[in-house]
Amino acid sequence: MTNCPECDAKVEKHGMVLGEVFPCPDCGTELEVLGNAPFVIQPAPKEAEDWGE
């Protein structure tokens, strides 16, 4: 369990892998898993202009 760096909501780790991107359940900010033990998250990288499939 940790807190969203944007809205401070509690965020639980549910089988997430390192580097995984997921939305904060409260504010929807895209978050990235930086560490699993301890569970560390930060806002995901912002989309750059050469991104895309």
Place this chain on the structure above:
Amino acid sequence: MSNGVRLGIFYTIIRPEEKSILAAAEARGVPVVRLDDGEVTFGLDAPADLPDVVLNRSVSHTRSLYAVHCYSAYGVPTVNAPSVVELAGDKVLCSLRLAERRIPTPRTVVALSPEAAMTAIEQIGYPAVLKPAVGSWGRLMAKVDNAEDALQILEHKSALSSPIHSVFYVQEFVPKPDRDLRAFVVGGEVVAAMYRSSTEWRTNAARGASAEAAPHSSELVELALRAAEAVGGGVLAVDLMESPSGLVVHEVNPTPEFKTLAAATGVDIAGRIVDYTVGVARR
């Protein structure tokens, strides 16, 4: 089966696609080397302890391009190969190759200045579509309905500082149903296909288009395989539109997302990608 192959995955973030690729590798007993595109460095000589093959999943075209060239120089095969990333990742180069191979594709004119872009739009006629040469998810695309729109959009693009916005890729607007088609090619096979439907003219899944499995018609399979082969083959998503005169290929994507396609078709796309990638690893 891993056959002792160590699979490198070069990535930006772990989206559902990368998570399913990691799971597919684990299920096959393939050891994975994670290569974060924000952390890896590349010297001029091959470092020790390289993986046997690198699957590129970076979302950045620039990072993808340099990384696959570096791994290739080190003697490590990449999926996709550098020439494929170069060609398919750039709409201008891709369109040129499709036209060269006589694969039906929308009429396209490229211009390198805002003034020439106005001429290009007039040559294509209204409505026209203005796209960035690199990058996608339907971002920064504009439908140009008349000269007034064209002037405004070109003025906005000129105000953007990146060189990417100094390349004007103008395409005819193809009158089509409210959907397009995506065929997912792995090696020499179309493994899955879907319709992407939207009331908006851009039918990217990233823009919320809905998806359903599409039949693998002979026309779809033939065109998708020809388009994939034209850029060098590998793991590619070929996007097609149903024009009044038949299917046309408008994009070939070298690092495709497939979450929506896998859900719509039930195909284990991640597993197919891992099997293919392990198959091209160095021995």
